[in-house]
Structure formats: C-alpha cells, structure tokens
Amino acid sequence: MSEIRRPGSVAARVRLGRRRLLQGLAAFSMPFAGGPGKARAEPSVGGSEARPKEIRLAYQRGGILVIAQQQRVLEKVFQPTGVVATWKLFSYGSPALEAVNVGSMDFSSSGNTPAIFAQAAGFDFQYIAAQPAGDGSEGIVVLPTSGIDHVGGLKGKKVAVAKGTSSHYFLVAALAKVGLGYEDVSPVFLAPSDAPGALAGGDVSAWTVWDPYLALAEKNLNGRVIAALGPDIKSYNFLVVRRSFANAYPETVRDVLHQLRPIGNWAQSHRNEIARQLAEITGIELDVQRLAAERANYAITPVTDDIVEKQQALADLMFKLNLIPKAIRIRDAVWDWRE
Template identity: 40%
Template sequence: MRLKHGLMGALLVAVAAMSSVAATAAEPLKEIRLGFQKTSLPVIAQQQKLVEKSFEKDGVAVRWVEFAAGPPLVEALNVGSIDLGWTGDAPPIFGQAAGANFVYVAALPSNGAGEAIFVKPDSPIKTLADLKGKKVGVTKGSSAQNLLAAALEKAGVPYAEITPVYLSPADAGAAFASDKIDAWAVWDPFFAIAETRFHPRVLTTTKAELNVNTYFLANKTFAAEHPAAVTTVIDDLKAAAAWADANRDKVAEALHEVTGVPLEAQTIAANRQVFGIYPLTPEIIAEQQKTADRFASLGLIPKKIVVTEAVWTPPSGN
C-alpha cells in the first residue's frame, strides 16, 4: 500500500511539473526583441514600424537591439537576450559549431557587391595574390572572413600565409586609416564609408567570389514556443522588401535615419543592395554547407557541422 501511495505521489508530482511546463509554454508573448545591424531589411522594417504594427493589436512590445557584426548577435540569440536577428553567412556556422541555441528561419540576398576586400589607392597590393604575407583586417566569424577565405583559396594563397587581424568593423576602420593593416575585408555600410573616405582599390567582392546568402535567425526556444510570431516577422520583412523595391529613392534616407551612418555612404550601400526574403531551399542550404565545410577544412571551426540540423521547420499552418 505504501508503494502504491509512493507511486501515486510521484505521478502527481510529474503531472504537476508537466502542467507547469505547459503553462509556461502557453504564456502569451509580451515582448519581441530583434537584433539588427546597420543595413538590410531589418533596418527598413524598423524605419517603417512594420513589426510594431503587426504586434500592437496583441499588446506585444517590439525592441530593436543594434549589433556591429553578426558574431555577437548570434551569441545574443544563444543566451536568449534577443529572439530574432539578421546576420551574414558565416556567423551562424561558427555559432552552430559552438553549440549555440538558434535556428535558421529564412534567407536574404547575399551582401554581394556590398562586401569587399580592398586596399588604399596607393598600396603596392594590386591583386589577391599580393596579400601573401600581409596583414588583413577582418571580423572573426563574419561573412567577410568567408569572403577572405574563399578569395584567397581561388587565388592560390593559403589562408595560413596571410596575417588575419581580427577586429570589429570600427576598430578595423581605425587600423586601416592608420596603416596598421594592409587590407580590409568588410561589408556595407562600413565598406561604403571607406569608399567615401579613402577611395580604395577593390581587390574583389562577395558578388565576384561566392554564391551565398545572408540569414534571418531565431533563438531555437523562442521559435519552438512562438512559431506564429516568427512567421509574422518574416512576413513583415517581405513587406519591407516590397517597400524598398518600390521606393529606391527613399531607401538610403530610411537607412540613414535609423543608423546615423552618413547619407552619402548609405546611398552607395542602398544602390547596390538587393532586397528580398526567401524560404530555406535545399539549394540555399547546400551552399551554406559548402561554407561550413571550408571553415572546417581550414581549422577555423573545431568540428564539421551539418547545417540542416539547425534549420527551423515551422509547424503546419504557420
């Protein structure tokens, strides 16, 4: 009899625990936190207040959190300090290799012509092959690092034969200005700012070297608990893309208004930016896997990863 009571007590505890978890999971969303950088569709959506309009009827607050680069944004997703955010191709690969708690939820266009490796106009470096033995500023774990690795590979220069100087975009800009690095690999608007200030010689761009995408990511737990919210934000980004394509003359001003980046630089960036948001097709994921395999072969990540293991599948009807 005592055993029966013990089993019953354990069962009641288990049921109570399950009910508590269910109640927690069912709690209504009160705030959605969106990570963004100084360019791309999230900035347009923020300027247009598209996400705010979608969630205001349900009393859900929207908070935008700015990041200088993708790697810290992925770490913020991992620890749950933001719910969704946009990065280049490389940060999620480094994040997945480190076991970060995120999923891919949508794809956006590549940084394309808005991401480059460049030198000052009077530099003796004329080609990618000339980077051998040189100091190249790049943000570690960023899409620019993927451009650098892929471009060097194509030029026949082993990654180990350059000196990568891992810096944030702001610090790399200062190092480039003071000639502490020989070349700089970075994306817009930092590339555009450098163009207005230094009129650099461009060695190559992501558009010339890679078939990649940028990505919209979600904290894995948030995506599981609030799939409808994820879908709503993706729909808002689609609306932002439609607005941007229909109002090209206003895009630079919208980017400038949110980020404070000089209008001249944002105009350059906006004029070469491609707008859109797409589902995660097998072809897109296959290209992302190629990038992951490149990083693994170079020893830039500690182990091989399978990108599909971090791809979100929305529930039916979402």
Template identity: 40%
Template sequence: MPTKAINRLLNIALAKLNEVIACLDKLKQPKIHTLSLLFAVGLGLSIAVSACSPNTTDNGTAKTAQTPQTATATTSSATTVRIGYQKAATVLNALKARGELEKAFASAGTSVTWAEFPAGPPMLEALNAGSIDFGYTGEAPPIFAQAAGIPLQYVAYDPWSTKAEAILVHKDSPIKTVADLKGKKVAFAKGSNTNYLIVKALEKAGLKYTDIKPASLPPADARAAFEGKNVDAWAIWDPYLAAAEQATGARQLTDATGLAGNLGYYLAAKSFVESNPNALKVVLDNVKKVSDWAKNNPTEVAKFLSPELGIDAGVLEIAEKRRTYDVLPITDEIIAKQQAVADAFYQIQLIPKQINVKEIVWQGNK
C-alpha cells in the same frame, strides 16, 4: 488608466521578469561560456554582458521611414515577441521605426520589444540566454552558434549581394591581384563573411590562408589601420565598403562574385519556432513587406540610415543600389552554400567541430 492598458503593461512587466530569470539561469550553464569562447577566438568580441543587457525598448518612438502597411496577426500564443536588431540591418531597423509589427500583433494582444546589438554574435548570445526570439545576421554568427550548441533555427535568408563586400587596397598600392597578397598584412573581422571571402579569394589565386598575415579587426579599427597604411589590404562589407571607397579612393582587388554568396539570415530561437509558429509567420510577413519597400526605395533607405549610422546619405545610396533585398525560404542550394562556409571555417580551425547546417533549418517556410 484603462483596464486594457494596465493589462498590457502587466504583461510586459511579467515578460521582462521572465527574461531576467531565464537569462540568469542560462548564465549558469556551460553553453554560454562555450559560445563566448568561440566568438572570442573567432571574432575577438567580448559579448557575455550583451546577452543579459541589450538595449531593449517598446517601440514608443517610431521614426519616419515610409514603410508600407503590414499584415495583422489573428492568432498568437506569445504574449511578447522580442526582436534583436542592428542599426545597419536596414529591414529590421525600419520595421522598428515604423511600428507596423506592433500594429500587426495588436489584435492578438501580443506586444513587441526591440533589443539593439552592435553585431551578430552578442545577438545570438542573447538568443541563447532567452532574451530575444528573432534576429538577423550575416553568414558567420549562426555557424559559431551552432558549433556551440545554441538552439536556433534558420527561418529565411536575404540574398544581399556579392557586390556588397570586397577586398580593398590603397589607391597607390603596388598590389594588383589577390596573388600579390602573399606575405602581406590583411585586415578583416575574423570569423565574418569577409573572412570567408579572404579564404576563397586566396584559394582561387593558388594561395593558402597561412600565406597572408591576418589582422583581426572590427570595421572601425580596420578603417583606421587601413587609412594609416598599417595594413596592406582590407576585406569589408557595405556600407563601410562604400564609405571607405569614397573617402580614400581605395581600389577593389575583387568583390565576392564567383567566390562567396554573401548572404544574410533571419534566425529564431528553436523554442519560439516550436511554440509560436503563427507569430513567426506574422513576423516574416512584415519583414518581407519592409524588405520589398527597401528594395524599391534606395534613396529613402539611405536617408533613413544616414543619421542612424553617421554616414553620408549619398554614400549609403551607392551601397543600397548594389545590394539586393528579399526574404526567401531556405533551399537545398542555400543550405549547401552555408555548409561550405561552415566547412571552410572548420578547416582553418575557427570552429572546433564539423556541423550539419541542414539540421537547424526550419521547414515551415516552404
């Protein structure tokens, strides 16, 4: 085996060993348990195990998503850049499949590893444990993470779309307006972006959060409860929103327009931001290029995601056409929107203390 290849394997092995050691050390600290408790209360997820055992791989089996060529790193102090992703998060999933980030870092001698997670909360647990450096989630997980003291930073945002989440009712439901939800059983993922949508929709309709009967359920369980008419309404995001509409003929009471921003956030470990700003910029540059591809190719994105998610490509294309892609710097306006989410969660006691979102916003992407 060539010396260069041997050295690369040794670097990867050393990085893996350091990850395990860091993870074990972190699990001794109360911070992990604090966040796990918050997510258990706010999201109903058992995530401590996910932090130390993500599905991490080198990108040796790239898929065929037709993403564009990306920029090359000229300098990087990191020997390994570790990315956390979810299958439904199109941009990072496609970036992994194409292998362009590996090419971008090749000249710097930096390897890239990928860890798959089922949701944002366990991804941020892994970030806290030192297992990943970079990831993407919706609005809620970083709020819980900051409340628990996890050292992360917002490094960019994705506008996603206010049309990409909604409150659904059955096609034959007598419920016609949000005000009609009073006393009804409403399913949503507690502490998620749709939880915030529920809060704001009720507020606009003159109702309180306590006026409904919340059913805290993840998407798959909520879908089953909704189809079985065990709940009266369901707040959900795409592509599960589009899939439910197509399969059940469900009606939208309201989407998030005028109520919630429904934004996505690119997040990084504070230590990675401080130690490897050049590597972070290379990652964001490549993410941006794939995001631009996704924005301009909804049909191709749908075809790529269909086998990944087990959802028909035609349904996914509906979802893709009503969402927006971009990778943008965090502005004061965006900070204010995220702060509003945090304040709402504090008011309904989903997080134990008030937080200041601006304190953990990276200033290098201006």
C-alpha cells in the same frame, strides 16, 4: 597583432561616420515615406496559439530588419494584441547571435559565417529565412598608396577582418580564387570600429568588410576595392530565431516573416528613398548611403535545399581550415517556413 596607432584624419572621418550611423539607427523614429503600408497581408495574430508578451529583435545597420524597425511594422501588427516588439542595435552578427543564445534576444540577422561559428559553438538557434547578399556589398579594400591592385598582392600581408563574420569567409574565398591559401596572409582580427585606423595607419595592408563600412572606406579613405561579392563568390545573410521561442510560438515566427517579406520586396525598388532617409537620420553622407543601398539585397526567401547545401559546404570548409572546433549539420538548425 601589432599595436594600433591612432588613426589619421581620414580614418577619423570613417569613425565619426560610424558613430553617427549607430547613433542614428538607435534613434529611428520617423517612418519611411511611401512605405509598403497597406500592401502587407494580414497575419494570423489573434489565432489559437498563445502569444509571447514580447518579441525581442537584434538588428544591424543594414538589411531588412533596420527598415522594419524604422517603419514600426511589427509594432503596428502586434501591439494591438498586447505583444511588445523591442529592438537592440548590434555592430555585427556574432554578438547578436550571442544575445540570442543567452536568451536576451529572440530574433536576429546574421551573415553566413557567424551562424556557422555559432552553431559549432553549440548555440541553440534556427535559420528561418535567407537573404542573398548583394553583389559588391562585401569586399577587400586597400589604400591607393598600398601598391596592391589584386588579391594575389596580399600574399605575406596583414589583412584586417572581423573574426567569424561573413567577411572572414569572403577573405578565404577570394584568396582561393587566385590560388592562395588562408595561411598565405596574416589575418588581424579587428572589429569594424577599429579597422579603419589600422588601415589608415599602415598597421594592415587591406581590410575585408561589408557595407556600409566598405562604402565608407571607399568614400572617406579613397579606398580601392580589389575583390568583391559577385558571380564567382556568392554569400547569404540569414534571419534566425531562438529555438525555444520557435518551439513555443511557431505562429508568431510565421507572422514576423509574413510582415518582413513584403517590406523586403518594397525596399528592392525604393533604394534612393532608403538612402536619402538613412543619410538624414544618421549623418552619413548621401553618396555613401546611396552606394551601399545600390548594392544591397533586401528580399528574403525560405531556406531552400540549395541554400542549405551551400551553407553546408561553407561549414565543411570552415572545419577543414580548423576555424570551427567540430563538424556541424546545417539542416539540423533549419526551421520549416511553410507559407
């Protein structure tokens, strides 16, 4: 990996935007006006099952969990019963899953690929819900000066990507779509906080990433997306739970899902409202937040047989490419969400 030069002013704006985003999300305290409120069905809290003293949730800057955290949905339901919901912000799925594995978090969101890497590493978690990724919400971005206008132009080039993330998978899939192999590019494994500087400084030719980082690169770096999620390349995000937590408190897991599902459905039809509120809280420009919100999918579903098959095919591909150390069986890690 080449030494990363200090980013120019455009990359600094992306970095500043990211800092504001993380700080703002960590400080959420105001509810979204017009949230689903009473539309949520009542859970089974207070049933015969013993309840945990605390529910610990790892969330990221996008997706359904950040909305639930900001609206204090779980607090309103569980705190009257003595159960405390606590939240911790993570930059992406891999460290969040690590926290679940070591027992410091109970629930997390994850892209498709981090969950596969985690399962292959022996992490003891279960998939509890799926969330189809929105078209356009993940892609490969280049600068206008790169001279690259299609994925085939990446051959022999350095491409920034966060290792073991959903973007890692997207890079593989996008290359395969144009007849290239993973070995035809030189991946440079960078966290989302480091990649903008590398792209702006010329240390990499492209960056594969998800929203809102993709939207930030488009708006603040004048980036051009040469491939994105769509009809030909689909992806899923997931909600996961620590297996020992699910074994001890299955009703609590169902209650959490019972609250999250209507939040996701509400968010689907309130994208502008979400974008405006996030822009005010995080300091990220409204046009960036609106672009990310327009492309997002917030609705969650049970992990169906079809989704298991798609995730299994991805796991098999990761093993074939020697990106994970052993073959895994996805179904072994799927929790039964019976509604």
